[in-house]
Amino acid sequence: MPNYKLTSFPLCPYVQRALIVLAEKEVPFERVDIDLANKPDWFLKLSPLGKVPVLEADGHVLFESQVIAEYLDEVTQGSLHPADPLQKARHRAWIEFASQALATLWGFYTVDTAEEFEAKRTALLEQFARVAEQVEGPFFTGDQFHMVDGVWGTVFRYIQSFENLGDFDFYQGSEKLRNWHDAVLARQSVIDAVPADYHEQLLAFVKNRNSYLATTIADKAAA
Ligand SMILES: N[C@@H](CCC(=O)N[C@@H](CS)C(=O)NCC(=O)O)C(=O)O
Structure with missing residues (x-):
């Protein structure tokens, strides 16, 4: 197996996507965390984007x-995708949908006004309602954990943190979504993909941005 080195940032959901596959496939690797607010020159030379x-x-x-996750899955024993090409394509399609949900979530915790915030919350509810129609339970397609579950785990982790801050009704009472959320967040590879103080670090990040969500947290603390 090649010598692997992963350049990371502890709060990044896309880094978690790679880490979950590395853990599920038991791939040894070296990890280097960088400060994204102050990217080192060597990193800018390395990373085209x-x-x-x-x-x-x-x-x-x-x-x-996703390129990294697919590569790691291909070069190791077994697969985190279903064998059937149609099912595999479905899983990949819903992975792309998770990336869209992550983009909406970014807006949810960074926009400045109540109106923008509510628009992001509504968009999230619609995205969750849409994916809920596809979930078999306990995981996306039954008892087996797949790559699509790990990717949605990076979405559910934000939800877990934000649910501590207020009642945003993300899952609108859907038991299927709640059970999927619980099953995925209980998976060891998903737990280990972030530091133990992830929630505190995320809160500090949100507060630093002075977003609408940050002001609601501050108002709640002051009340
Ligand atoms: N589409 C990319 C997204 C990765 C991404 O947005 N990473 C963020 C951190 S979570 C980043 O490095 N941002 C630095 C920047 O945009 O300057 C992927 O899937 O790898």
């Missing part, structure tokens, strides 16, 4: 989390 994760495989540079 200036984004993490970057995986170096015997010095060959791979970027884009």
Whole structure:
């Protein structure tokens, strides 16, 4: 197996996507965390998009989390995708949908006004209602954990943190979504993909941005 080095940032959901596959497939690797607010020169030279994760495989540079995840899945025993090509394509389609949900979530915790915030919350509810129609339970397609579950785990982790801050009704009472959320977040590879103080670090990040969500947290603390 090549020598792997992963360049990361502890809060990044896309880094978690790579870490979950590395853990599920028991791949040894070296990890280097960087400060995204102050990117080192060596990283800017390495990463064509200036984004993490970057995986170096015997010095060959791979970027884009899904490319990295698919590569790691291909070069190791077994697969985190279903064998059937149609099912595999479905899983990949819903992985792309998770990336869209992550983009909406970014808006949810960074926009400045109540109106923008509510628009992001509504968009999220619609995205969750849509994916809920596809979930078999306990995981996306039954008892087996797949790559699609790990990717949605990076979405559910934000939800877990934000549910501590207020009642945003993300799952609108859907038991199927709640059970999927619980099953995925209980998976060891998903637990280990972030530091133990992830929630505190995320809160500090949100507060630093002075977003609408940050002001609601501050108002709640002051009340
Ligand atoms: N599509 C990329 C997204 C990666 C991404 O957005 N990474 C963020 C951190 S979570 C980043 O490195 N941002 C730095 C920047 O945009 O300057 C992937 O899937 O790898």
